[in-house]
Amino acid sequence: MIDFYYNAAPNPMKVALLLEELGLAYTAHPVDTRKGDQFSPAFQSINPNSKVPAIVDNGAVVFDSNAILLFLSEKYGQFAPKVSDAVQRAAMYSWLMFIATGVGPFSGQAVHFRHAAPPNNDYALNRYDFEAHRHWGIVEKHLEQHRYFLGLDYSIVDMAFWGWARMVPFVLGKDSAWLEFPQIKRLLDEINARDAAKRAEALKTQHAFKAELDEEAKNFLFPQNLRLKGLNP
Numbered sequence: 001m002i003d004f005y006y007n008a009a010p011n012p013m014k015v016a017l018l019l020e021e022l023g024l025a026y027t028a029h030p031v032d033t034r035k036g037d038q039f040s041p042a043f044q045s046i047n048p049n050s051k052v053p054a055i056v057d058n059g060a061v062v063f064d065s066n067a068i069l070l071f072l073s074e075k076y077g078q079f080a081p082k083v084s085d086a087v088q089r090a091a092m093y094s095w096l097m098f099i100a101t102g103v104g105p106f107s108g109q110a111v112h113f114r115h116a117a118p119p120n121n122d123y124a125l126n127r128y129d130f131e132a133h134r135h136w137g138i139v140e141k142h143l144e145q146h147r148y149f150l151g152l153d154y155s156i157v158d159m160a161f162w163g164w165a166r167m168v169p170f171v172l173g174k175d176s177a178w179l180e181f182p183q184i185k186r187l188l189d190e191i192n193a194r195d196a197a198k199r200a201e202a203l204k205t206q207h208a209f210k211a212e213l214d215e216e217a218k219n220f221l222f223p224q225n226l227r228l229k230g231l232n233p
């Protein structure tokens with residue numbers, strides 16, 4: 001049995017999708033980051049970084065979404081090219097890390113400065129909006145030539161993509177984003193149509209997560225702001 005610590009944000013959702021694709025038995029534990037659950041000692045003993053997702057699989061503790069995707073695909077032998085296929089393995093690592101270190105963080109910061117930060121952040125918003133567009137543009141170009149990230153086979157890279165691709169119009173702040181990125185929309189729609197994706201999306205309805213981004217939630221999610229008020233985060 002696997003314990004899965006999650007909320008409905010992009011990084012945990014990648015893992016929810018893989019768990020569902022693998023058909024594994026798991027218990028989903030909600031971590032309500034707007035209520036500060038990520039800082040409980042019990043959760044920090046699983047993920048010292050105080051972020052979701054994390055899993056515990058028969059004593060193996062794994063945190064960070066792309067580490068979890070690699071761990072599960074290797075352990076259960078699915079959704080990744082064989083170790084002997086060096087060319088495809090190389091592509092898998094490259095695209096997976098591109099999503100982990102580029103697409104995800106730049107999209108996340110674009111969301112922060114567009115939707116959450118105090119106003120008058122033109123410099124920061126311009127930088128992250130530009131970088132988010134640039135990263136998604138690279139994905140779009142790649143998908144013009146490839147059905148999936150690794151070619152003909154659906155893999156954990158597509159699942160990592162899916163977590164964030166669902167958010168593209170929100171990340172880029174425009175409903176028209178899909179006109180700019182039709183290939184991303186194509187793959188997103190294909191994955192959305194999979195039963196595993198529907199089950200992953202439905203998971204959050206089993207738990208009541210706090211919806212309001214009030215002062216308390218902001219203090220948990222953006223603790224650095226407390227320093228601006230002379231307080232210790």
Ligand SMILES: N[C@@H](CCC(=O)N[C@@H](CS)C(=O)NCC(=O)O)C(=O)O
Pocket residue numbers: 009010011012033038050051052053063064065066220221
């Ligand atoms: N590199 C980590 C990032 C995890 C992350 O940023 N998770 C967000 C949700 S997508 C979170 O836990 N936010 C709550 C917080 O920052 O306190 C991963 O890929 O798992």
